[in-house]
Amino acid sequence: MLALERLQSAQRLIADTLLPTPLVLDHVLSDQIGRRVWLKGELFQRTGSFKSRGGLHWVRTASRGELTGGLGAVSAGNHALGLAWAAGQAGVPVTIVMPENASRFKVDGSRKLGAEVILYGDINAAWERMHELVTERGLTLVHPYDDERIIAGQGTVGLEILEQAPEATAILCPVGGGGLIAGIGSAAAALRPELALIGVEPCGAASMAHAWTQGGASRLEKVDTCAKSLAAAIVGVHTYPLCRETTRALVQVDDAAIGHAMRHLLYQAKLMAEPGAAVGVAALLEESVALPPEGDIVVVITGGNMSREELDPFL
Structure with missing residues (x-):
């Protein structure tokens, strides 16, 4: 995993320009599962995502x-x-x-x-x-995810979550190429190793699960998902071992579940999240993820970049 000092250095280096994003309590989902569910609002970051x-x-x-x-x-x-x-x-x-x-x-x-x-x-x-x-x-x-400098920058999301949610026992993180979960995993492993980090992928682009099965990064022959931001055909040589070391489980959700989660986020949480950002909420709504028995849950909402035309089919 990346050294904690490297993540903290990244945090200091960007802090004058990129402010921490908030945790938003999802009241409806919290009531549904009987514990607090916090949404990490990376859609509020500059350019509309954690990137x-x-x-x-x-x-x-x-x-x-x-x-x-x-x-x-x-x-x-x-x-x-x-x-x-x-x-x-x-x-x-x-x-x-x-x-x-x-x-x-x-x-x-x-x-x-x-x-x-x-x-x-x-x-x-x-x-x-x-x-x-x-x-x-x-x-x-500049690789979108398979670069340690990129991973360190994305790891600042993890540092913020750990500071903002001291009672969290699990983080649900969308997975495409693996840069974000590799960074968050490095932060969590260093500061709170007992925390369960769970990756969530679209069924049509489960490149990290494929890598876990193959024992290393291996290209998918086909990618087919509404979650285009997670549509990486292959994970990275850096992100695979980092994810494998620090992630407790991977789960997959289909396009129908993603659409359901987007509607939940829009109408209940009042957040306009793009499809790839909604997969963690989809996993909770579908009850497809095994959670620790108690404690708060944090779901990373990675971005909200889409037009009205792109949103319409999900409404």
């Missing part, structure tokens, strides 16, 4: 040589927004390849933040194109 943490930490720890030729990234959307914003703070150009089915809201938002956005194929094809651009243009690749 700005890792992006800003990466940029602020980069060498001049890494920044000189500009940055490159592959993203379904939130990493694009977070890195475009962070790079803009430093006046560094960034090129992002996104799959053709990426959220138009996130595409337009990234362009407004100054990024060059190229739409190309599916997520696997997008990666192939980015590797070509790295060679052609001399870009420095």
